[in-house]
Amino acid sequence: MSDLAEYTRPTLIEVMAPHCVECRAMRPDLDAVAAQNADSVDLVVLDATEDMDRVAPLKVLGTPTLIAVSNGVEVARFTGRRSRSELSELFAAVAVGSADTIPSTSREDRIVWGAGGLLLAGAGLLSGPAWILVVLGVGLAGYASLRSVAG
Amino acid sequence: MSFINEASWDRIARVVLGAGLIFLGFSGTIEGGFGTFLGILGFVPLITGLVGWCPLYAIFNYRTNNEVTKETAGI
Known part of the structure; x- marks a missing residue:
């Protein structure tokens, strides 16, 4: 928290x-998008194994984690790999101070969870129906849908 | 996340396979104990696909999401 004020x-x-x-997989895309947006957004790379003093206060639970900072305050946090198009959207949002409108879950996760939920619900409907599977599937697809919304 | 060891295609394939096995097991397409076994077994690829982490891959130090990192081994 204290470091973000800088x-x-x-x-x-x-x-x-x-x-x-x-x-490592995200590195080329992140560097390329950061270079394109160098005039509007600063990218700060912290190595969790070396910059422990700066990383510990951030309470990061996993890598890679991207933390959007506006006016010295954390406004959004994103964990996991992002595609180049997602990174471009993220940088554009950070530049105008609206990073909190970007979903915190990656597009890949949302697609896999949504498809898995729908398939599970479909399997449940065709199996009797087996309502427990339908409920699990609809719940999973609904969760994926909710994660498409920022926050 | 750093623990993920499955590529996108791997995750989707597991989810489809898992849902298929669950359907075969619980729809009565395959009857008896074997059908129930298949239905329960289907949750394994389904869950590992949803999470993106395969314990067998981890044990054997294997991963399917390494195709990009071969080009970017150095940071």
Whole structure:
């Protein structure tokens, strides 16, 4: 918390780790999008294995984590790998201070959860129906739908 | 997340396979104990696909989401 006050410009903090495959996979896209938006958004990369003093106060639960900072205050947090198009949307939102409108769950997760929920509900409907499967499937698809909304 | 060891195609394939096995097991398409077994077994690929993490991959230090990282091994 205390460190964030130093970021007066719109900033995206990436907390990564050298052993993190998802971090390495996202690296080229993140660097490219950051370069495109260098005039409006600062990218700060923190290595969770080296910058412990700066990472610990952020209470990061996993890597990669992207933290959007506006006027020295955290406004949104995103954990997990993001595609280049998602990163572009995120940088654009951070630049105008509306990062909190971006869903906190990745598009891949939402697609897998939504498809899984619908398939499970379908299997349940065709199996009797087995209402427990229908309820689980609808619940899962609904959860994926809810995660499409920011927050 | 750093624990994920499945590629997107792997996750989707597991979800489809899991839902298919659950359907076969609980719809009566395959009857008897084997059908029930298949139905319960279907939850394994379904859940591992939803989570994106396969315990067998972890045990054998294997992953299917490494195709990009071969090009970007250095940070």
